[in-house]
Amino acid sequence: MLPLHYYLIVSAALFAIGLAGALTRRNAIIALIGIELMLNAANLNFIAFWRYGSRPEALTGVMFVIFSIGVAAAEAAVGLALIIAIYRHYKTTNLDEIDSLKG
Amino acid sequence: MFEAIDQIFVALKHWVVGQFPAAWQPLGSVFLSIIPILAVFPLLFAITTIVERKTLGRIQNRLGPNRVGPFGLLQPVADGLKSLTKEDIVPYAADQVVHFLAPIALIVPVLLAFSVLPVGRNMVPIDLDAGLLFFFAVGAGSELAVFMAGWSSRNKYSLLGAMRAIAQMVSYELPLILSSVTVVMLVGSLSTVKIVEAQGEAYGWLLKWHVFTPWGLAGFLLFMIAAAAESNRTPFDIPEGESEIIAGYLVEYSGFKFALFFLGEYLGLFAVSSLAITLFLGGWHAPFSFLEWIPSYLWFFGKLSAFIMLFIWLRGTLPRLRMDQLMNLAWKFMLPMCLINIVVAAMWHFTAHWQFVGAVLCRWLLCGAAIGVPYLWLGDALFGEKKLAKRTYRFAD
Amino acid sequence: MVTTFVILTIVTLVSAIAAMSLRNLVHCALCLVLTFAGLAAFYLQLNAQFVGFAQILVYVGAVAILIVFAMLLTRNVDSTRQAILSPSWGVGIVGALLVFGAIVLSILCSTMVHRPALSETQVTVLAIGEQLMTNYVLPLEVIALLLTAAMIGAVIIALHEPTSESSAVQNPRLEPSVPSVPNPAQVPRTDHP
Numbered sequence: 001m002l003p004l005h006y007y008l009i010v011s012a013a014l015f016a017i018g019l020a021g022a023l024t025r026r027n028a029i030i031a032l033i034g035i036e037l038m039l040n041a042a043n044l045n046f047i048a049f050w051r052y053g054s055r056p057e058a059l060t061g062v063m064f065v066i067f068s069i070g071v072a073a074a075e076a077a078v079g080l081a082l083i084i085a086i087y088r089h090y091k092t093t094n095l096d097e098i099d100s101l102k103g
Numbered sequence: 104m105f106e107a108i109d110q111i112f113v114a115l116k117h118w119v120v121g122q123f124p125a126a127w128q129p130l131g132s133v134f135l136s137i138i139p140i141l142a143v144f145p146l147l148f149a150i151t152t153i154v155e156r157k158t159l160g161r162i163q164n165r166l167g168p169n170r171v172g173p174f175g176l177l178q179p180v181a182d183g184l185k186s187l188t189k190e191d192i193v194p195y196a197a198d199q200v201v202h203f204l205a206p207i208a209l210i211v212p213v214l215l216a217f218s219v220l221p222v223g224r225n226m227v228p229i230d231l232d233a234g235l236l237f238f239f240a241v242g243a244g245s246e247l248a249v250f251m252a253g254w255s256s257r258n259k260y261s262l263l264g265a266m267r268a269i270a271q272m273v274s275y276e277l278p279l280i281l282s283s284v285t286v287v288m289l290v291g292s293l294s295t296v297k298i299v300e301a302q303g304e305a306y307g308w309l310l311k312w313h314v315f316t317p318w319g320l321a322g323f324l325l326f327m328i329a330a331a332a333e334s335n336r337t338p339f340d341i342p343e344g345e346s347e348i349i350a351g352y353l354v355e356y357s358g359f360k361f362a363l364f365f366l367g368e369y370l371g372l373f374a375v376s377s378l379a380i381t382l383f384l385g386g387w388h389a390p391f392s393f394l395e396w397i398p399s400y401l402w403f404f405g406k407l408s409a410f411i412m413l414f415i416w417l418r419g420t421l422p423r424l425r426m427d428q429l430m431n432l433a434w435k436f437m438l439p440m441c442l443i444n445i446v447v448a449a450m451w452h453f454t455a456h457w458q459f460v461g462a463v464l465c466r467w468l469l470c471g472a473a474i475g476v477p478y479l480w481l482g483d484a485l486f487g488e489k490k491l492a493k494r495t496y497r498f499a500d
Numbered sequence: 501m502v503t504t505f506v507i508l509t510i511v512t513l514v515s516a517i518a519a520m521s522l523r524n525l526v527h528c529a530l531c532l533v534l535t536f537a538g539l540a541a542f543y544l545q546l547n548a549q550f551v552g553f554a555q556i557l558v559y560v561g562a563v564a565i566l567i568v569f570a571m572l573l574t575r576n577v578d579s580t581r582q583a584i585l586s587p588s589w590g591v592g593i594v595g596a597l598l599v600f601g602a603i604v605l606s607i608l609c610s611t612m613v614h615r616p617a618l619s620e621t622q623v624t625v626l627a628i629g630e631q632l633m634t635n636y637v638l639p640l641e642v643i644a645l646l647l648t649a650a651m652i653g654a655v656i657i658a659l660h661e662p663t664s665e666s667s668a669v670q671n672p673r674l675e676p677s678v679p680s681v682p683n684p685a686q687v688p689r690t691d692h693p
Contacts, residue, residue: 001501002501002502002505004612005607005608005612006505007542007546008603008607009604009607010509010512010513010542012600012603012604012607013513013600014512014513014516014535014539015599015600015603016596016597016599016600016603017513017516017517017520017596018516018520019592019595019596019599020520020592020593020595020596020597021519021520021521023589023591023592023593023595023596024585024586024588024589024592024593025520025585025586026585026586027525029525029567029570029571029574030520030525030528032567033519033520033528033529033532033567034520036532036559036563037516037519037520037532037535040535040536040539040559043539043555044539044542044543047542047543047546047548047551048546050546050548051546051547051548052612056623057623057627059623059627059628059631061548062548062550062551062623062628063628063631063632063636063639065543065548065551066550066551066554066628066632067636067639067643069551069554069555069558069559070558070643070646070647071643071646072558072559072563073558073562073563073647073650074646074647074649074650074651075650076562076563076566076567077566077650077651077654078650078653078654078657080566080567080569080570080654081653081654081655081657081658082657083570083574084570084573084574084657084658085657085658087573087574093574095586096586096587201526201527201530231549232549232550232622232624232625233549233550233553233625236550236553236554236557236625237553239557239561240553240554240556240557240560240561241556242561243556243557243560243561243562244556244560244561246561246565247530247533247560247564247565247568250565250568251530254526254568254572262572266569266572269565269569273562273565276561291626292625292626293625
């Protein structure tokens with residue numbers, strides 16, 4: 001088996017990539033993808049810690065990831081619905097142009 | 104004797120693997136599991152194309168292909184040669200890379216799906232603990248391939264066809280999974296091998312196939328409707344409806360790539376039919392215990408052929424649905440029926456300890472009513488107002 | 501084992517970078533699918549079979565399809581002309597690098613780097629199911645409620661607003677507003693997104 005920190009570093013790199021994308025891209029959908037990547041990086045951490053933990057038979061990491069996948073699916077659905085609604089209103093998905101609070 | 108014939112392929116594989124040097128044996132075993140899949144199912148595809156064209160020809164009162172070879176039986180060879188030698192046209196505006204990758208992205212998941220289907224006693228490439236989940240997971244990959252094909256062609260018909268296909272596949276994946284959940288509940292395992300084993304016991308001479316129970320019968324019918332929609336077969340073939348959007352996402356494909364799409368579609372049909380057999384029709388088991396001497400793989404492929412003939416028959420008989428009818432059927436009818444069916448399966452399970460005389464009949468009546476009454480009520484509520492009447496034409500008369 | 505890990509790492513990270521940096525939105529989504537598949541392979545490598553398949557089923561089969569649909573429904577009229585990065589992109593990149601550095605530093609300094617993997621535990625689906633129905637039954641119910649609420653919410657948010665002809669009389673508030681900055685480039689293109 002590989003040492004634990006290999007997986008943790010991969011997960012950290014994935015998190016940083018997602019963060020960079022979410023902070024720098026102008027398109028709202030790409031920003032949402034960045035957030036999904038960060039969530040997935042956290043999931044990889046959970047699985048790695050579960051596998052290398054002291055009580056893998058307790059299944060804590062697996063359970064957390066299963067629920068996290070469920071929450072991520074809900075998040076993606078609502079987030080994309082919001083983006084579509086905003087697009088209908090402003091005719092753009094550029095995050096820098098959606099800056100008025102007046103609706 | 105019968106056992107030897109039944110296990111002949113397994114024994115052959117063990118013998119061939121034994122000839123390899125010890126270090127190569129695991130790899131050899133893997134290859135000998137993959138090669139039969141790659142050989143048998145594409146061959147079945149070739150046979151299916153000619154049978155389908157012949158049968159459709161008979162249904163439509165014509166002969167079908169009859170020029171190449173005796174009775175036209177070599178037509179698949181000619182078709183294959185034609186598609187291999189045809190020019191591969193890629194549209195100028197197409198997204199070259201995605202356009203190239205789409206057929207591969209369709210064919211690989213479909214072939215992967217076959218790796219968890221038991222085609223005979225001890226004849227399964229891998230017995231995964233989460234086999235059914237694996238099947239549905241790789242099936243999800245084919246939706247993306249359809250999108251890649253439709254989007255990369257830069258053609259409005261392609262894109263429309265792809266959107267229709269994805270909408271249809273996503274909608275019907277739900278009933279497909281929910282109707283197989285009942286089997287998982289009653290068997291208590293996601294492994295396809297265990298599901299087949301659970302259907303091997305017999306009451307007297309009749310085997311315990313899941314289709315012989317009320318929830319199994321309802322689940323099987325729902326599964327088959329969803330399966331026809333998943334594999335884009337008539338009456339659910341609007342993504343490729345030739346008369347509306349020419350051929351949907353396949354429009355800009357020619358030559359060998361088109362043949363790959365065609366192959367992928369038929370392999371998907373075989374895979375989902377095999378899953379129906381595995382889940383509801385006893386897998387490789389015979390229906391009656393006194394017929395168990397017939398080799399298991401013959402039973403499996405016999406059932407599969409029956410399914411293929413059924414789909415050809417449906418294609419020759421039924422007209423195409425409209426998009427709104429398709430969505431209404433999936434969300435307003437199939438989904439509630441699948442959810443009710445899960446409850447019925449639970450009722451069947453919790454009445455299993457009834458011992459009095461006529462208990463089985465009582466359970467059948469109870470569960471049949473629990474699935475039949477909602478069926479009649481839902482059908483009446485959704486389709487009741489539309490009485491069939493003589494069609495009037497406003498402009499043609 | 502190491503070879504598989506290296507290949508998976510390269511595939512996952514390169515496709516993640518591509519998903520965040522390509523100009524064409526659909527290419528981004530397809531690269532994202534590759535990232536998800538790579539992560540699923542990581543889960544399989546860590547003996548979490550069920551989670552790996554669930555990852556593919558949910559992310560490739562549902563989330564990626566949703567994203568692709570959203571991209572097609574919101575085609576960006578100016579995607580080829582404007583910069584894809586926001587003006588303050590330097591801050592974002594530096595911030596992400598700082599976060600990465602901090603996490604890696606803390607990983608390498610901690611003592612758990614030397615923690616050995618325990619024996620090969622194969623987690624069965626049966627065990628997961630039993631846990632879900634006993635210890636984790638409340639989170640399961642909550643997530644079911646959450647998913648239902650999310651589905652209803654998504655449908656309501658994305659429902660068509662009434663068009664101006666039908667709603668102008670009854671409810672002028674629902675009229676679709678014009679873009680704040682009128683821009684000749686924002687005429688919808690007739691060709692492919």
